[in-house]
Amino acid sequence: MRLMVEKTDVQSILDLTSKKLVDLGFEDYIINTERSNRSQLRFSDSQITIAKNWASMNVDIYAAKDSKTVATFFEDISKETITSTLESLLKLANALPPNQNYYGISDGPFSYPNIEFLVDPEFLDFHDQSIDKVETAIRAAENEGAKRSAGVLVWDVTETHILSSRGAEAKSNSTAFDFNIRSFVDEKSSGYGSTVGRLSSKLDFEGAGKEAGKIAKMSTGGVNGEPGKYNVIFSPKVGANIVGATPEVANPFSVEIGQSWLKDKIGEKIGPDFISVYDDALLPNGLGSKIFDDEGHPTGRSLIVEDGVLKGFIHNTSTAKKAGTTSTGNAGLVAPENSNIFFEPGEHSFEELLEITKDKPTLFITNTWYTRFTSYTDGIFSSIPRDGMFLVEKGEISQPVRELRISDTMPNIFKNIKAMSKENKQIKKWEPPSYPIFIPYILIEDINITAATN
Amino acid sequence: MTSDPYDLVEKAIDEGSKLGAKYIEARYEKLGGNVSILKNGVPELGGINRSRGIGIRVLKDGGVGFASFNEMTKEEMKIAVAFATKMAELSGKRRTKKIKFSDEEVHEAKYESKGVNGKRPFEVNPEEKMERLLSIDKIVSELQTGAVIPFRYFFMNDQTQKKLIVTNEGARIESEIDLLQLFGLIVAVNPNTGSKEQTFIQKGKAGGLEALDFWNINDYIENKAKTLGKIVTESKEAPKGTIDYVVGPNVIGICAHENTGHPSEADRILGREGAQAGESYLNQEMIGERIGSEHVTIIDDPTLEGSYGFYLYDDEGIKAGPRYLHRKGIFEEMLHNRESAAFMETQSTAAARAIGFNREPIPRMANTYLAPGSFSFEELTEDIKLGVFMNDFTEWNIDDRRYQSKYVGLEAYLIENGEIKHMVRRPVLETTTPKLWGSVDAVAKKDLLEFDAATCGKGDPMQGAPVYHGGSFMRIRNVEVR
Secondary structure (H helix, E strand, C coil): CCCCCCCHHHHHHHHHHHHHHHHHHCCCEEEEEEEEEEEEEEECCCCCEEEEEEEEEEEEEEEEECCEEEEEEEEECCCHHHHHHHHHHHHHHCCCCCCCCCCCCCCCCCCCCCCCCCCCCCCCHHHHHHHHHHHHHHHHHHHCCCCEEEEEEEEEEEEEEECCCCCCEEEEEEEEEEEEEEEEEECCCCCCCCCEEECCCHHHHHHHHHHHHHHHHHHHCCCCCCCCCEEEEEEEHHHHCCCCCHHCCCCCCHHCCCCCCCCCCCEECCCCCCCCCCECCCCCCCCCCCCEEECCCCEEEEEEEEEEECCCCCCCCCHHHHHHCCCCEEECCCEECCCCCCEECEEECCCHHHCCCCCCCCEEEEEEEEEEEEEECCCCEEECEEEEEEEEEEEEEEEEECCEEEEEHHHHCCCCCCEEEEECEEECCCCCCCCCCCCEEEEEEEEEEECCCC | CCCHHHHHHHHHHHHHHHHHCEEEEEEEEEEEEEEEECCCCCEEEEEEEEEEEEEEEEEEEEEEEEECCCEEEEHHHHHHHHHHHHHHHHHHHHHCCCCCCHHHHHHHEEECCCCCCCCCCCCCCCCHHHHHHHCCCHHEEEEEEEEEEEEEEEEEEEEEEEEEEECCCEEEEEEEEEEEEEEHHHHHHCCCCCCEEEEEEEEEEEEEHHHHCCCCHHHHHHHHHHHHHHHHCEEEEECCCCHHHHHHEHHHHHHHHHHHHHHEEHHHCCCCCCCCCCCCCCHHHHHEEECCCCCCCCCCCCCCCCCCCCCECCCCCCCCCEEEEECCCCCCEEEHHHHHHHHCCCCCCCCCEEECCCCCEECCEEEEEECCCCEEHHHCCCCCEEEEEEEEEEEECEEEEEEEEEEEEECEEEEECCEEEEEECCEEEEEEEEHHCCEEEEEEEEEHHHEEEEEEEECCCCCEEEEEEEECEEEEEEEEEE
């Protein structure tokens, strides 16, 4: 199978680029290079449909001159292109008005944290196991009753370098694995399973296939559900998409462009006492774990929600200085970016969640997609469950139901969380959230469910 | 040592043939783009993108392999071809249903869609681009509507893309396309009640900066902002019960895209997108079945000049033309690439699109619209006793079989006894695809036809494809609103 082949010397690109930026008179600059080799197997109808490989080398540059902020992204890394583009970048900077939101980049030098399990020592052996791993999951789904499965396996190795005018200079290596499977018994009866992480040894392909097949089988014989108010139990996949949407907009950039319902909410109680949420770049095996952010600032763990109270936002240097605080190590090139979002798990088993809600109409929702907002600033949204969805009656999962839509608000969702399960799972999906989220099963009360009219 | 990319494309075809590929295509793409970002009147960023690379796709032994690279060396090319060929072979040998590509006519062609002289993306200086954005922001921030607009975010992206596709069957297609895109999010707030309403703005078309004038962008943005202001200050509760709807071009467009375009994609019907964008309520046996009323003819046509989804040959080198997804309410054609066409023993409909050199070509929409009818706007509304005129939408979603959809109105008005009355707030059209198209009893005439730009999501990794969607106006009878 394919190995990474060194072609362009990264150090020569860093040297060329930094010298040129200094010569052109940029006061601040950050150069990020990323060389990666990524492979993918896609499958459907229980067979591989395509095998892919991407060999990629790219360079991101963020620079400032007289508080005019510019950036460039190269996948064309010839020296001629780099040189001419940086000259164009200077012309661009000279043409722009100053960015009043720019307060500089992070001052180094820095020391960086150690993170466990960023690199899989067995990565190179994985290529030859990849098709078998996919087939293991497909067979596990079939053993549960699935007739066919579709999905994707991605594995990636990346080397990142950063160099800034303020003393950041570092290199990081990482590997990543992402597997998901959707199994079908018939066209309307389906289930989803996934397993992701930094180390192949920590992935459970059989478990993912089994989960997908089991839910698909359970969802056969589904009937159209009735709209109304329900208690809901969200699987980690649904929780990541919907409950996770709140910490995902806990940053000043989202607030300032009107894409967050957390404006002026810091210090307010937005959920029950047992909810605490972090942005945590240091989690072992976390797909968003990394030692430095896009300014070269060391990453860390930032408190977003503590005991139900919104405690703070993630920041880069500029948003932090504007807010009178310090960077949380979450710089992206334009806006702060999450690493891993981590929900502290609760104290209940999944069965206890079923028991707690036994006296109220309840839905167990295993997957959802297409979450869209009528109003980000008020958090008004709807989302469409897909795959198995079930009524919960007398503390047990019962009738599979279909054709319903979650239509409520994000403040309600967070406020009405009733209980959470003991263990959380790392979720990274094709659909949002954009970042990995570690989240448990969550029971939420009184959620509005709608249905299409015929 | 760096090689000429055009030479690498030719050599990749030779290399694949040597390795026994039944089919090999090499696609070189070079993209130069510029971006300007404005947040609440502050220039947040000016950006430059420079990208180039080659994608290789191989069919061998009933399997398909794909590899891409952006370091232009012979060694990288050889590794990519070897990977794609080997993985096609390995995966193909395990398949019980072998992948084939449909036999198609081979073309050699060159085409382009460039901005007007002096207005092409790389010809317009960055000051002018940022000034255009600043003038848009000024219009919104200074508008007197009774509402305030404290959240304003604008993002303009222009690009020139050069592409060369070569296959071992003899296809050779070269193209050069300029594209301009403008995105925005603005939120209006009623200062007395705190009531808020948001709108996303997306404009896009093939061409250069002249597109801003084509769109009358300042007037367009001013109207959008004024409408938002009216919604938060004047609108009343929307009616419920069984009512009629008249919907505008942008609403028709999203319905044509979501309720018809997506379920007509043959790869979804075959289950290839099962774990991502989903499958379809349609299937091959349903071709010829009635889906909507006789007023519903939905066409997807990549060849519309200057359109956001414009192309003349798809990314497998097949010559494009209009596809009649529904004709007079009957399910007629699917969106096929060569792989899905071979599975269904038919021909490609030239729908293969890849959004970059590092993506595989899969069946996609381009410009999807409801064919105009013969009614005037007044004729659509004159006999409605109680209804809603939904001219634009805000939130929407649809299940992954594309059967039950929800569209929430943005600019919407009450219709009472044939007259358009006051604005109504967030009316909901939540129904099934057959009910939606089956209830259409009139479509407005051609001179009211309009298109809007959108980004269509599908594939893994995600491929956000530029598309148009549109229509004129249509009437939907007897919709139950809870």
